[in-house]
Amino acid sequence: MILFKDLKVKIDDKxxxxxxxxxxxxxxxxxxxxxxxxxxxxxxxxxAGHPKYSIESGEIIYKKELxxxxxxxxxxxxxxxxxLQYPISIPGVKNxxxxxxxxxxxxxxxxxxxxxxxxxxxxxxxxxxLVGLDESFLHRSVNDGFSGGEKKxxxxxxxxxxKPDLSxxxxxxxxxxxxxxxxxxxxxxxxxxxxxSFILITHHHRILDSLKPDRVHILIDxxxxxxxxxxxxxxxxxxxxxxxxxxxxxx
Amino acid sequence: xxxDTINNQLDKRYEFGFTTNIEQDTLPPGxxxxxxxxxxxKKNEPEWLLNWRLNAFKKWKKMTEPKWAKINYPEIDYxxxxxxxxxxxxxxxxxxxVDPEILKTYNKLGIPIEEQKMLAGVAVDAVFDSVSVTxxxxxxxxxxxxxxxxxxxxxxxxxxxxxxxxxxxxxxxxNFFAALNSAVFSDGSFVxxxxxxxxxxxxxxxxRINALNTGQFExxxxxxxSGSEVSYLExxxxxxxxxxxxxxxxxxxxxxxxxxxxxxxVQNWYPGDENGKGGIYNFVTKRGDCRxxxxxxxxxxxxxxxxxxxxxxSVILKGNKSIGEFYSVAVSNNYQQADTGTKMIHIGxxxxxxxxxxxxxxxxxQQTYRGEVKIMKKAKNARNYSQCDSMLIGDKCGAHTFxxxxxxxxxxxxxxxxxxxxxxxDQLFYCAQRGISEEDAxxxxxxxxxxxxxxxxxxxxxxxxxxxxxxxxxxxxx
Numbered sequence: 001m002i003l004f005k006d007l008k009v010k011i012d013d014k015x016x017x018x019x020x021x022x023x024x025x026x027x028x029x030x031x032x033x034x035x036x037x038x039x040x041x042x043x044x045x046x047x048a049g050h051p052k053y054s055i056e057s058g059e060i061i062y063k064k065e066l067x068x069x070x071x072x073x074x075x076x077x078x079x080x081x082x083x084l085q086y087p088i089s090i091p092g093v094k095n096x097x098x099x100x101x102x103x104x105x106x107x108x109x110x111x112x113x114x115x116x117x118x119x120x121x122x123x124x125x126x127x128x129x130l131v132g133l134d135e136s137f138l139h140r141s142v143n144d145g146f147s148g149g150e151k152k153x154x155x156x157x158x159x160x161x162x163k164p165d166l167s168x169x170x171x172x173x174x175x176x177x178x179x180x181x182x183x184x185x186x187x188x189x190x191x192x193x194x195x196x197s198f199i200l201i202t203h204h205h206r207i208l209d210s211l212k213p214d215r216v217h218i219l220i221d222x223x224x225x226x227x228x229x230x231x232x233x234x235x236x237x238x239x240x241x242x243x244x245x246x247x248x249x250x251x
Numbered sequence: 252x253x254x255d256t257i258n259n260q261l262d263k264r265y266e267f268g269f270t271t272n273i274e275q276d277t278l279p280p281g282x283x284x285x286x287x288x289x290x291x292x293k294k295n296e297p298e299w300l301l302n303w304r305l306n307a308f309k310k311w312k313k314m315t316e317p318k319w320a321k322i323n324y325p326e327i328d329y330x331x332x333x334x335x336x337x338x339x340x341x342x343x344x345x346x347x348x349v350d351p352e353i354l355k356t357y358n359k360l361g362i363p364i365e366e367q368k369m370l371a372g373v374a375v376d377a378v379f380d381s382v383s384v385t386x387x388x389x390x391x392x393x394x395x396x397x398x399x400x401x402x403x404x405x406x407x408x409x410x411x412x413x414x415x416x417x418x419x420x421x422x423x424x425x426n427f428f429a430a431l432n433s434a435v436f437s438d439g440s441f442v443x444x445x446x447x448x449x450x451x452x453x454x455x456x457x458x459r460i461n462a463l464n465t466g467q468f469e470x471x472x473x474x475x476x477s478g479s480e481v482s483y484l485e486x487x488x489x490x491x492x493x494x495x496x497x498x499x500x501x502x503x504x505x506x507x508x509x510x511x512x513x514x515x516x517v518q519n520w521y522p523g524d525e526n527g528k529g530g531i532y533n534f535v536t537k538r539g540d541c542r543x544x545x546x547x548x549x550x551x552x553x554x555x556x557x558x559x560x561x562x563x564x565s566v567i568l569k570g571n572k573s574i575g576e577f578y579s580v581a582v583s584n585n586y587q588q589a590d591t592g593t594k595m596i597h598i599g600x601x602x603x604x605x606x607x608x609x610x611x612x613x614x615x616x617q618q619t620y621r622g623e624v625k626i627m628k629k630a631k632n633a634r635n636y637s638q639c640d641s642m643l644i645g646d647k648c649g650a651h652t653f654x655x656x657x658x659x660x661x662x663x664x665x666x667x668x669x670x671x672x673x674x675x676x677d678q679l680f681y682c683a684q685r686g687i688s689e690e691d692a693x694x695x696x697x698x699x700x701x702x703x704x705x706x707x708x709x710x711x712x713x714x715x716x717x718x719x720x721x722x723x724x725x726x727x728x729x
Binding site: 049072077082087088093102141162 | 680691
């Protein structure tokens with residue numbers, strides 16, 4: 001699905017991602033953990049094509065195509081979805097219009113006609129219960145005045161509407177109470193299948209208990225220093241990142 | 252999506268920059284008593300009106316241009332402007348007699364008079380430069396007793412009504428530009444809705460400045476008699492020219508007991524090019540008088556054009572329980588400057604006013620909201636709610652808000668809210684990540700921002716307003 005080769009990424013002349021190498025195959029869910037400032041969100045933004053992040057060297061190959069210079073819209077059209085750590089609010093724009101614009105932009109990219117309004121409403125109404133939201137939510141402005149949990153659910157709702165092939169979920173589980181976490185985890189779990197891939201950025205092993213990741217990677221200073229299975233997440237939760245830094249120094 | 256790309260996105264085209272080749276009857280530039288006499292004479296005006304004009308001219312000569320607005324423009328030489336211009340053929344009975352070139356112009360503007368006649372049920376009084384060339388639907392309106400005609404015609408046909416109300420809302424010496432208009436006004440629209448009558452259709456006027464170096468000084472007078480109701484639409488465009496043209500109109504509205512006037516404007520005068528060259532100077536005095544109890548006057552404006560806009564549609568709330576409303580969207584892009592707002596003067600008891608304004612600045616545009624809410628001593632239990640929102644697109648534009656609040660009454664309640672927001676890179680990236688192009692994202696965000704005002708516009712205008720915003724803010728850059 002996606003392959004990173006010796007990726008180096010700069011922001012404001014500061015190198016954040018260093019020699020990043022990773023391959024995520026269709027159907028896989030990979031987890032990236034790491035201390036604050038290790039480059040996790042930078043990686044997420046770089047995959048989505050945020051213009052502030054410039055690729056110094058290396059390659060991002062998505063569906064066998066080099067996408068280093070592809071615009072964010074095109075990446076989206078090709079099935080890359082980023083759930084933001086801090087979703088942006090757009091006052092005055094109703095959620096429902098935003099969703100409709102997004103789905104119609106995708107359909108335009110795919111050469112399809114705009115979605116019929118009734119079909120669209122049916123689709124969205126069907127998905128709302130999966131993220132535990134009611135219809136009034138559609139008529140509020142995008143993320144404007146939403147609680148932290150509502151924002152994250154809204155991101156998952158957008159994912160379910162747009163049906164991406166690769167979902168990058170940047171701390172989608174942060175700041176949620178137990179019930180909300182359960183809803184989000186269920187939402188992701190139900191969306192998983194053998195064709196869809198996920199890169200999940202998180203600090204907590206909690207969400208991993210139900211999601212069963214294929215691989216867990218530890219990112220420090222923009223580089224994967226250790227990879228392993230789900231047990232790695234448990235070890236980190238208990239012991240922190242200190243032992244990894246020491247290991248680095250010893251090497 | 253840095254600011255440069257945002258700025259590129261904002262490059263716009265002005266679609267109405269064509270001129271029409273028709274024979275014009277134009278006075279040479281200059282302003283003196285003789286010019287006023289010629290104008291009056293050309294229109295066969297009665298002597299009282301000529302004297303009224305000359306009186307205004309005397310007052311105007313003693314006045315100076317107001318300088319308090321936050322706008323900059325080179326000094327206007329009033330002797331270099333021609334004060335009358337009209338297509339040569341006139342006195343037309345039906346559309347067939349209208350110069351086909353003029354009709355073509357209207358079609359380019361997207362006002363198919365014929366079509367409107369049949370489909371939309373909108374009566375159009377089209378003002379081309381200074382003379383009203385065609386009025387449709389007159390007969391249907393006449394059946395309801397509604398008078399809708401050019402101002403010149405009203406002067407001749409309904410002199411008593413004109414005499415009674417002309418200048419009764421905006422006095423001659425109200426301000427410099429109103430005084431100039433009173434002296435030289437060329438034409439405009441006149442509306443009278445009789446008692447207890449709901450005007451059977453929406454009335455509409457299109458203004459267009461075509462001739463070179465002419466000022467347009469139209470005058471509109473709308474009287475809604477007791478218990479009547481009318482919705483009036485006004486749209487404006489002008490050709491592209493390097494010179495600046497002056498537009499100084501006066502609009503007077505009078506609402507008697509229980510009468511209701513809704514006045515909607517979509518102003519798209521030529522704004523000048525991307526370097527600030529050319530464009531219309533728009534100095535307009537619009538005022539409504541809620542003279543009767545429980546009367547209501549509502550202004551809705553979408554201001555996307557003009558190089559300079561100086562405009563404060565106001566309501567004087569004289570009648571008890573009268574209501575004044577002002578809904579405004581103003582856009583200033585490139586080097587456009589807009590100083591606009593409203594005045595709500597509460598005089599009667601239990602009067603209510605609502606002000607909702609949305610200012611959008613882009614490019615080097617400068618936008619000022621200037622509003623006054625005055626609650627007089629006798630206006631017991633008066634209420635006002637004001638909300639002034641500004642949006643900035645890019646980092647070279649400005650937004651300024653000057654609310655003046657004067658409350659002389661303890662039982663009154665005033666609320667004022669103001670916000671400033673910008674379309675940020677983050678919002679555009681968020682939209683892009685969801686596949687929404689920059690153009691669509693700006694349009695989505697701006698339309699969302701303006702929703703509270705757009706929903707006040709009549710249907711056909713709401714569509715036009717949205718399209719205009721797209722032209723004004725997006726251009727063709729993909």
